[in-house]
Amino acid sequence: MQTEKVIDHIVSWLKNYAEKAKMEGFIIGISGGIDSAVTSTLCAKTGLKLVCLEMPIHQMANQEARAANHITWLKENYNQVSSNNINLTPVFDSFVEAVPDVENEADQSLSLANTRARLRMTTLYYFAALDRLLVAGTGNKVEDFGVGFYTKYGDGGVDLSPIADLLKSEVYEIAEALGINPEIINAAPTDGLFGDDRTDEDQLGASYPELEWAMEMTEKGKTENDFYDRKKEVFRIFNKLNKANKHKMVPIPVCEIPNHLK
Template sequence: MDTEKVVDYIVNWLKDYATNAKVKGFVIGISGGIDSAVTSTLCAKTGFPVMCVEMPIHQAENQVSRAYKHIDWLKENFKQVTVEQVNLTNVFDNLMAAFPPVENEEDRLLSLANTRARLRMTSLYYFAALHGYLVAGTGNKVEDFGVGFFTKYGDGGVDLSPIADLMKSEVYVLAKYLGVNSEIIEAAPTDGLWGDDKTDEDQIGASYDELEWAMNQAELGKTAADFNNREKEVFTIYAQRNSANKHKMEPIPVCKIPKELKN
C-alpha cells in the first residue's frame, strides 16, 4: 500500500464531499481506539473544522485517558480542532430505569450495549445539526463489510465512512504514518460498550488478523470445508457472523407494492 497516497486520497475525498455537501466541518466520536484516532486525524488534515466528542458511559478509565491524549495531540497539531465531553452515564442509567424489568439480566446485555452506541449516535447528530457538520464514521472494512461488528443506527449511523475500505491492518499502517499515539496503536481493540475491558477478540473469538484472512478466503470462494483446526474455526466464526449480520450491511428491505394494487 502506498500509504502517503492513500492518506492524500482520503483527505481529498473528505474535502470534496464536505464542499459538495456545503457543510462546515466534521464531528466524530473519540473512543480512545485506533479507528477513531485515524479517522479524526484524516478529517483534521482537510483543514475543515473538526469537533471531537468524548461520550463516556461507565467507561474504563484507560479508554477515557487515551481519548483525551489523542484529542490533545490533535489540538496541538490542528488549530481547527475542538472538543466536547458529554457524559452520558446518567442519561443511560435513567433510560435503563425507565424500561420494564426483565427476569434474567443476561437476556438484555446486548440490548444495553447497543443502547450505549445509539445514545452516542444521537449526541453526535445533535452537534452535527447545531454546527452544520457531517458525522464521520469510524468503521473499517472487516467490521463494516466482513463480520458486521457495529451497532445498527449506533456507530453504524453516520454520514460518510472514510476508512471503511481499509482492512484493520491497513488502519494500523495509516496510524503509524500519521503519528497516532503509540498507546492507542498498542491497545487491544474494544468497542467500549460493556463498561469493562472486554476486547473485540474476546467477543468475536478471533483476532482482526484472523478475520482478515477469513474475509480474503471467502472472497476467493472458499468454505469451512477447505480448512482444518484453527483455520476452520476462524473461518466458521467469520462465516456465521457475516451471515447473521447481513441485515446491517445491506439496504433496508422495502415492501414494493405492485402497481395494479395501488391503481
C-alpha cells in the same frame, strides 16, 4: 499499500465531499481506539472544522485517558479542532431505570450495549445539526462488510465512512504514518460498550488478522471443508457472523406494492 498516497486520497475525498455538500466540517466520537484516532486525524488534515466528542458511559478510565490524550494531540497539531466532553452516564442510567427488568441478563446486556452506541449517535447528530457538520464513521472494512461488528443506528449511523475500505491491518499502517499515539496503537481493540475491559477478540472469538484471512478466503470462494483445526474454526466464525449481521450491510427492506394493487 502506498500509505502516504492513501492518506492523501482519503483527505482529498473528505474535503471534496464536505465542500460539495456545503458543510462546515466534521464531528466524530473519540473512543480512545485506533479507528476513531485515525479517522479524526484524517478529518483534521482537511483543514476544515473538526469537533471531537468524548461521550463516556461508565467508561473504563484507560479508555477515557487515551481519548483525552488523542484530542490534546490533535489540538496541538491542528488549530481548527475543538472538543467537548458530554457525560452520558446519567442519561443511560435514567434509561435503565425507565425500562422494565428482563429475565435474560445476557440479552439485556447486549441490548444495553447497543443503547449506549445509539445514545452517542443521537448526541453526535445533535451537535452536527448546530454547526452544519458531517458525522464521520469509524468502521473499517472487516467490521462494516465482514462481520458486521457495529450497532445498527448506533456507531453505524453516520454521514460518511472514510476508512471503511481499509482492513484493520491497513488502519494500523495509516496510524503509524499519521503519528498516532503509541498507547492507542498498542491498545487491544475494544468497542467499550460494556463498561469493562473485554476486547473485540473476546466478543468475536477471533483476532482481526484471523478475520481478515477468513474474509479473503470467503471472497475466493473457499468453504470450511478446505481447512482444518483453528483455520476451520475461524472460517466458521467469520461466515456465521457475516450471515447473522448481513441485515446491517444491505439496504432496508421495502415492501413494494404491485402496480395492480395501486
